[in-house]
Amino acid sequence: MSRYRRGRAVCRLCGDENKVVSSTIGVCVDCIRSKPDHALPIVFEAHKEARARFGLPDKPSRSERGIPCAVCSNRCVLGEGEVGYCGLRVNVGGKLRSLTSPKIGLFYYYLDPHVTNCCSAWCCPAGTGAGYPHYAVTEGAELGYYNLAIFFYGCNFDCLFCQNHPHKSFANIKPEGAETLVKATLSNKRITCWCFFGGSPEPQLPFALEASKRALEAVGNRILRICFEWNGCGNPLLVKRAAELAYKSGGNLKFDLKCWSEELSIALCGVSNRAAFDNLRMVAKEFKPLRVSPPLITATTLLVPGYVDEYEIEQISSFLAEIDPQIPYSLLVFHPDYMLTDLPVTSVAQVERCFQAARRHLKRVNVGNVELLRYSSSEFNRFI
Secondary structure, eight states, rough: OOOTTTTTTOOOTTTTTSSSOOOOOOOOOOHHOOOOHHHHHHHHHHHHHHTTTTOOOOOBBTTTTEEEOOSBBBOOOOOOOBBBBTTSEEEETTTEEESSOSSEEEEEEEEEEESOOOOOTTTSHHHHOOOTTTOOOOOOOOOOEEEHHHHHHHOSSOOTTTGHHHHHHHHOOOEEEEEHHHHHHHTTTEEEEEEEEESSGGGGHHHHHHHHHHHHHHHSSSSOOOEEEESSSSOOHHHHHHHHHHHHHHHOOOEEEOOOHHHHHHHSSOOHHHHHHHHHHHHHHHHOOOOOTTSSSSEEEEEEESOOOOHHHHHHHHHHHHHHSSEEEEEEEEETTTTTTSSSOOOHHHHHHHHHHHTTOOEEEEEGGGGGGTOOGGGGGGGO
8 A cells, every 4th residue: 555644545655745645556647657667567457456346366377378369459368277367257167158249248238318317418419419310319419219238247447446347246146138138129219329448348349239130130220229238349340331321321430538647547547548549540540531420430548546647638639630539528527436535536627638638639529527527616606
């Protein structure tokens, strides 16, 4: 654990008392970015503890004589008896066994009334009527209609701030087939979109793709947008197929870009997120020019106090702007959760700095979870 001073953690490397540091992480963002060889082993202690709770491996396996899994960017190579980083795959007797397949998935689903808390609601058809009449059923917000929210168990990341960490508990979850989702959609004509989230869809993309294909065939000309809310680090071939479904249906790919610095991604999320930027660039190239209304690509970043600062936002925004300055980008206010309960809610000052950094490069910038700012400062009204 980090040293404390006046109720706050102090970086175990530099000892700077003026920085916001989580006692769970143990080191400050500057040391993570400048001294990763020293900082990351300290942070890894937290990931090891977090994953041990759920019986998950510390790191993606790299067995010399194992079986490769190529569903996500972690590209685990599983030796005999080893479990994949997501927890969904295991090497049993020299064969790769999976709890999911294109035919079955580990998920639950529910109806989420529009306008939902979707991170793209400020620019998507459900929240704004964008793309009407081809992709939206009303010229404005689709009030009275629903999103079928499909929550996947398992994830290829290990975010210490995860707000849905129960996704790691799936030992007693019974797999279900795509027909469950298709039947629910056909029986309710007010369902206008599907959104896969979790966890994250990457470890179960084969199932998500097959289920989406069947649903679109079943509904015919009815509006049904297919959306993916993910970290973006899936196999590029599967990501491309997901993009095709989203493009065809008027849905969008919601890239949760955790941060820009690879070492910070490893610190906060356990693994690198470079594949997210590669996949986003690939999708943009494949579908150039990008569909602006409704947007095919949207992006978000959670403003973790003390760690995801204006430098990270500046770099991400610059990257997005090089592709298309019209890509919608939402900065999400953080609230303490899971392993980072000792951090505060994102401050108004941090939001302001990050918002200005993003606006230097992008035309469409939003602040999400804005209601949380009331716990940070009375000045939150400027973002409403």
